[in-house]
Amino acid sequence: MLPTLLTAAIVLPLVGAARPTIPAPPPATLTTPLTPATLPAAYEANRKNATEAARMAAAHGDTHRAEADRALAAPSRHLLAFDGRGSGQATEVIGDLAHARHIAVLVPGSDTTLDTYPRFHRAAASLYTALTHHPAESRTPGNTVAVIAWLGYETPATVSSTVTTTTRADEAAPRLRAFVRDLRTTAPAGAHLTLLCHSYGSVVCGRAAPGLAADDIALIGSPGTGADSATALHTRARVWAARGAADWVAHVPHVRAGLFGTGATVGFGTDPVSAAFGARVFDAAGADHSGYFTPGSASLANLARITLGETSEVTRA
Structure with missing residues (x-):
């Protein structure tokens, strides 16, 4: 019954008032x-x-x-990419990317646009502060870190039919893979690269995972990835997952159904923090859906440890 109801959400989408188009120039053309x-x-x-x-x-x-x-x-501000058209996209670097030995790429979830970008930027800045104040970072000369806020796709609205399907994630996945591939040529050789994927962003990371040149992938506040297990993501990266006790996403049904033979699915399958999925589940304490990057929180401390490659220090749930 539930897959049928979810599929009906695609046939009878919620109707909202369209925002008038905001004029903006085409993205800058980089010649090199x-x-x-x-x-x-x-x-x-x-x-x-x-x-x-x-x-x-x-x-x-x-x-x-x-x-x-x-x-x-x-x-x-250090922008690797910017597009002010429509809901907008931006890729911003915090830190010294040219010399970073540890790099975190944040992949956002629904309702992240240029209009709500300050919220996304605060999460990235909070992680950067946690990384630069981490004991291992402060006592290791040259152990530079960088955080990248990757708003490289059109995110779905939380109250919409698109947020229940993999369609936007399928569109975003090749872009994320290409970005990480280019990042590997820009960052120092051998840099440790972590993707931190929040909410619907974890669906994007799940679809992009095969062939993704990352060392770690952390799924936080995830409704699912579109895959039945961490193994089914077909990635060489370590796969982590966490959900805070106050996160409403715990109540999202973990089902999946094909969408009219399109290749996309409605629902996202196995719960990433379940034993059946097989990720490394870490402690996020009482975080709510927007609280994984709260300064001083257990979740932020563990995300910093994962980014720095200190896997043995991560506290498990």
Whole structure:
């Protein structure tokens, strides 16, 4: 019955008022591949693009988007990519990517857009602070870290039919794989790379996992990945999972049904924190769905340990 009801949600989607299109320039064209030497030029080109997007949004009368674009255009921000069109996309680096030995890529869930980007940025900044204040990091000279906030896909709305299917994740997966592949050529050789995948972002990571050049994948607040087990993700990475005691996603039914022969599915299958899935389950204490990066929390401490490769120090649930 439940798969039938979920499938009906696709046939009879929730109808919402469409937001008028916000004008913005096409993304900046980078003439050279990303390398440590070309990172400053890429950052500058994307800041200029965000500045122009802010001007156009302001002229259109959208002061909220203009403010969001303007914040990303600040000299202190390091954008690997920026696209102010539609709901918007951005990829931002916190830290020194050119010299980082440990890199975390955050993959966000539903309702993450340029308009809500400050919330996503706070999560990335919180992790960066935890990493740079970690005892192992502070006592190891040159053990540089970087955190990347990857809003590289159009996320579904929490209240929508798209959030129940893998469609957006299937569209995002090749982009995430390509980004990680390019990241490997930009970051120092042998850098430890971790993907931290929140909520619907864990569906994206699940679809991207085969062939993904990551060392660790952490699924947090996950409704499922579209796979029946960690083994079925077909990744060489260690697979971790956590869910806080106050996270409403615990009540999401773990079912999966094919969607009219499209290759996409409704529902996301096995619970990633269940024994049946087979991930390394770590402690997230009482975190709610938005609380995994809260400063001082058990979940943030464990995400920092995973990012730094300190797997033996991770507290298990």
